Amino acid sequence: MKIRWFIYILVALAVAVPILAKIYFPVKRVSDSTRMVYDYIDKLPEGSVVIFSFDYGPSTAPELQPVAEALLRHCFERNIKAIGIALWPTGKLLGQKAFELVGEEMGKRYGEDYVYLGYRAGFSTVMLQMGEKIGKVFDMDYKKRPISQFPLMRRVKNYKDIDLLVDLAAGDSVEAWITYAYTKFDQKLAAAVTMVIVSQLYPYIQAQQLVGVIPGMLGAAEYEKLIDRPGFGMLGLSIQSIAHVLVILLVVIGNVEFFLARRRR
Amino acid sequence: MGVWIAALLTLCIYSFLYKDNPFYKFAEHLFVGVAMGYSAVLTYRDGFVPYVWRYLKAGFTGEPEKLLIIVPTIIGILFFMRFIPRLSWLVRYPIAFSLGLGTGIALPLGIQANIYQQMYGTLSPFGALGKLSPFQIFNAVLMVIGVLSTLTYFFFSAEHRGGIRWVSRLGIIFLMIGFGSAFGNTVMGRIAILIGRMRFLLSDWLHLVR
Numbered sequence: 001m002k003i004r005w006f007i008y009i010l011v012a013l014a015v016a017v018p019i020l021a022k023i024y025f026p027v028k029r030v031s032d033s034t035r036m037v038y039d040y041i042d043k044l045p046e047g048s049v050v051i052f053s054f055d056y057g058p059s060t061a062p063e064l065q066p067v068a069e070a071l072l073r074h075c076f077e078r079n080i081k082a083i084g085i086a087l088w089p090t091g092k093l094l095g096q097k098a099f100e101l102v103g104e105e106m107g108k109r110y111g112e113d114y115v116y117l118g119y120r121a122g123f124s125t126v127m128l129q130m131g132e133k134i135g136k137v138f139d140m141d142y143k144k145r146p147i148s149q150f151p152l153m154r155r156v157k158n159y160k161d162i163d164l165l166v167d168l169a170a171g172d173s174v175e176a177w178i179t180y181a182y183t184k185f186d187q188k189l190a191a192a193v194t195m196v197i198v199s200q201l202y203p204y205i206q207a208q209q210l211v212g213v214i215p216g217m218l219g220a221a222e223y224e225k226l227i228d229r230p231g232f233g234m235l236g237l238s239i240q241s242i243a244h245v246l247v248i249l250l251v252v253i254g255n256v257e258f259f260l261a262r263r264r265r
Numbered sequence: 266m267g268v269w270i271a272a273l274l275t276l277c278i279y280s281f282l283y284k285d286n287p288f289y290k291f292a293e294h295l296f297v298g299v300a301m302g303y304s305a306v307l308t309y310r311d312g313f314v315p316y317v318w319r320y321l322k323a324g325f326t327g328e329p330e331k332l333l334i335i336v337p338t339i340i341g342i343l344f345f346m347r348f349i350p351r352l353s354w355l356v357r358y359p360i361a362f363s364l365g366l367g368t369g370i371a372l373p374l375g376i377q378a379n380i381y382q383q384m385y386g387t388l389s390p391f392g393a394l395g396k397l398s399p400f401q402i403f404n405a406v407l408m409v410i411g412v413l414s415t416l417t418y419f420f421f422s423a424e425h426r427g428g429i430r431w432v433s434r435l436g437i438i439f440l441m442i443g444f445g446s447a448f449g450n451t452v453m454g455r456i457a458i459l460i461g462r463m464r465f466l467l468s469d470w471l472h473l474v475r
Contacts, residue, residue, distance in 0.1 A: 008282055015456070015463045020474055062461025063454060089304040121312040128370070140315065175378075179371065183378040195454035199447045206408075207386025209378065215450075217457040236460050243456045 007250060014246045018239040025238040027225040033205055034222040036212030037190045038074070040164065046079040048163040049156055053177070054098075056170035057090030060194045064168050065094060066220035066233035067192040071166060072102040074227045076113065081152050083162075084116040085138065087126060087173060092119035096142055111150035118142030123173070127180035131159050131187070159187040164211065168192045174201055178209050192219060272470040275462055387412055411439040 030038075041050065052071070056064050075082050084099050086092040099116045108114055117138040120126050129137045134156060140146055147153040155161065165187055167174050174191045181187040191201055192214035204210040214223060217240060220233025277292035317338055324332035340362055346355040390397060390405035397405065417429060418436030425433050467473045 011459070012463070015460055016467060019460070019464055019467055022474065059458060060454075062464075063457045089307045090300070092307065119307055119311050121308045124367075124370070179374045179378045183374045183382070195450040195457065196447075198450055199443065203383060203386060207382045207389075209382055209386075216454055217460075218453070232464075236457060236464075239460050240453065240456050243460075244453070247452060247456075 010246060010250075011243065014243045015239055018242050019235070022235065023238050023242070024230070024234055025241055027221050027234060027237065030222040030226060031215070031218070033202070033213045033215065034219045035226070036205070037071075037166075037192075037214055038212075038223060038226045040188075040190065040211045041071070041074055041080065042078065044078070044080055044163050047081065049081045049083065049152075049161060050075055051083045051085060051162050051165045052095065052098075053165065053167045053169075053173065054084065054086040054091030054095035055088045055173040056094065056168055056194070057088060058094070060170040061094055062232075062236065063194050063216040063220070064170065064192060065098065066217070066231055066236065067214050067223060068095070068098040068168050069102055070220060070223040070227060070229065070231065070233065071192065071214075072098060073106065073229055074223070076102060076106040076108050077227065079113075080163075082114040083152070083156065084114070084118075085126075086119040087123055088171070089119055089121075091168075092142070112152055115147070115150050115152050116142050117147070124176055124180050127177060128184070131181065131185040133158055159185045162187060164188050164190060166190045166192060169197070170194045171197070174204075174210075178204060182209050190214070268469050272466055275466060279462075410435070415439050 044050070052068065054068070072082060082099070084095045086095050096116055096118070099114060102108075103110065103114050118141065120137050122129075122137070126137050135147060135153075138147060141150070159165075159181060165177065165181060167177050167189065169191060170193070174189075174193060174197075177187075177189055177191075182189050188211055189209070190211040190213070193201060193216065195216040195218070198213060198215040201210065201213045205213060214220070217233055217236045220231075221237035222233075224231050224233045274292045274295070277288040280286055281289040317334055320331045320334040321338075324330075324334065340359045343355050343359040346352045387408055390401065390408075394402060394405075414432050414436035416436070418433040418440065420429075420433075423429055464474075468475065
């Protein structure tokens with residue numbers, strides 16, 4: 001058997017067995033960047049408005065969907081109003097799913113407590129126009145109903161009425177939100193992003209352009225701990241820890257083997 | 266039915282671990298086709314219909330000011346001239362328009378967001394040194410050293426000899442740490458995706474876990 005098959009089987013087992021056995025490791029520490037987002041939302045007064053932008057697709061949903069759900073639960077628990085939009089076509093259904101699931105679970109009323117506006121093409125144009133009038137780019141919700149019929153949307157005109165915008169992102173949309181919404185309109189921003197892009201966003205926290213960053217599945221687990229509602233994030237992080245130990249072991253074994261082989265030559 | 270299709274397509278994609286094969290190719294091509302079709306339909310339904318078609322209809326039925334939408338629509342249509350060889354030169358106009366507009370909007374905001382504000386972030390801790398803990402001061406100093414040495418590495422107008430060489434070597438170390446961190450995060454992200462798929466297969470498809 002080739003060595004790579006051995007590695008594939010080990011990795012598959014390291015992921016499958018903890019899922020079947022439902023192994024949960026406690027989350028003992030919460031990173032500063034996740035706590036900053038939590039604290040910011042937690043300090044918002046009741047009735048504040050948070051926009052969620054779903055800028056990711058199904059391939060990154062395991063990392064970001066649990067974060068979206070945890071953030072929505074936190075907002076609804078604190079009676080904070082939520083508006084959902086998607087600038088990625090593939091984000092539309094994921095956002096809809098998160099809003100419908102958590103909205104129903106928390107007994108929130110559509111139109112008063114939350115509204116989902118769906119997808120709009122245009123990216124930076126959408127971001128800029130939202131600063132003038134959200135209704136200019138989102139005049140209907142995801143079911144093609146005019147936004148004027150929703151009490152929540154009647155009091156939200158542009159960024160001035162938004163207390164926080166959270167970008168759930170798998171690409172470069174966070175930088176675009178910083179450039180167009182924060183720099184031009186002074187809109188407070190937070191981000192929940194995949195692990196692949198998280199490193200490049202930390203400098204924006206230091207420069208106070210972002211309130212905080214929630215890093216992928218790790219952030220989901222941390223946020224679930226903060227709101228005390230364990231979910232897929234916590235399970236996922238436990239499995240990830242096991243898989244990481246395996247990866248580290250394999251890297252060490254690979255290096256030892258490499259140096260031994262070189263010495264033999 | 267949907268779960269079965271998704272599960273079989275997942276297995277088709279993972280079959281690439283064995284080697285490139287027709288099942289993988291089928292799933293890959295299907296994915297690209299479906300993604301493009303979905304985006305096209307969504308852009309037509311949520312973009313073209315409400316923001317072009319509806320405006321045109323209103324323009325011809327009593328709200329003539331809405332006919333202004335014809336101007337951006339024509340600019341947009343010019344992008345498609347690329348497919349007509351005789352008229353493909355017309356594509357230069359929408360590209361020039363987009364580039365000019367995009368650069369005009371993005372440049373000042375981009376400089377503000379990515380240079381001025383970042384410089385502020387790097388230097389601002391030194392304005393409040395008295396309020397910082399020793400560890401925070403260490404972090405602030407480390408960050409300035411990292412920024413300066415990394416910039417020195419990319420400074421090619423002077424030969425990297427003597428002091429500059431050592432500073433740029435330090436820059437390489439910072440770069441390597443950055444790459445290592447990014448790579449570690451990438452591994453973490455990829456495993457998260459595997460966890461998502463595996464959970465789908467074991468839970469939604471095989472019902473081995475609830």
